[in-house]
Amino acid sequence: xxxxxxxxxxxxxxxxxxxxxxxxxxxxxxxxxxxxxxxxxxxxxxxxxxxxxxxxxxxxxxxxxxxxxxxxxxxxxxxxxxxxxxxxxxxxxxxxxxxxxxxxxxxxxxxxxxxxxxxxxxxxxxxxxxxxxxxxxxxxxxxxxxxxxxxxxxxxxxxxxxxxxxxxxxxxxxxxxxxxxxxxx
Numbered sequence: 525x526x527x528x529x530x531x532x533x534x535x536x537x538x539x540x541x542x543x544x545x546x547x548x549x550x551x552x553x554x555x556x557x558x559x560x561x562x563x564x565x566x567x568x569x570x571x572x573x574x575x576x577x578x579x580x581x582x583x584x585x586x587x588x589x590x591x592x593x594x595x596x597x598x599x600x601x602x603x604x605x606x607x608x609x610x611x612x613x614x615x616x617x618x619x620x621x622x623x624x625x626x627x628x629x630x631x632x633x634x635x636x637x638x639x640x641x642x643x644x645x646x647x648x649x650x651x652x653x654x655x656x657x658x659x660x661x662x663x664x665x666x667x668x669x670x671x672x673x674x675x676x677x678x679x680x681x682x683x684x685x686x687x688x689x690x691x692x693x694x695x696x697x698x699x700x701x702x703x704x705x706x707x708x709x
Contacts, residue, residue: 531615534607535622539630542599550597552627555620561590562617572613580608633662637680641673641689651679 542548562569568586571578587604588596596604607616628635636655638648652663674690 531618531622534619535626538603538623539626545599547597547599548627551600554591554597554600555624557591558587559617559620575611583608633664634659634681636663636665638665639668639670639678641671641675643669647677655681
């Protein structure tokens with residue numbers, strides 16, 4: 525089965541479950557922390573994917589540790605146990621990302637990502653205001669500083685990306701120069 529379909533179905537189940545219990549805000553607050561832990565700590569992902577060496581209780585305690593020792597929401601605890609029982613740990617990061625997308629869309633919120641060469645609160649605020657006016661939704665921006673961009677920014681919202689970085693412009697000019705100089709003289 526396709527990983528995208530699996531993550532979408534599990535995310536939908538988690539979303540409907542948390543909406544039904546009325547605890548979706550608490551779950552949505554914990555999920556981004558778990559996504560960052562899964563993305564940033566490869567050892568955690570490997571430990572979760574090992575079906576034999578690491579028991580379910582240990583895996584659940586790893587998630588609790590990722591939250592800084594905070595107790596997992598009961599709905600999230602139950603959901604994680606089911607995912608682990610079904611052997612779907614490799615899809616957890618995608619499941620959580622799909623869940624957050626569903627949660628935010630249901631609340632009229634859009635997640636965006638802004639990557640800049642240096643910290644730029646002014647650019648961030650300008651993009652938030654612009655996107656808020658254009659979409660009519662509240663905007664949450666995840667920022668990242670990547671010095672390799674040299675200057676400019678990369679902005680992602682939904683399936684769209686604007687790459688206005690100096691590094692991209694230099695790469696474009698380099699390709700144009702190569703193409704123009706390939707002619708036979």
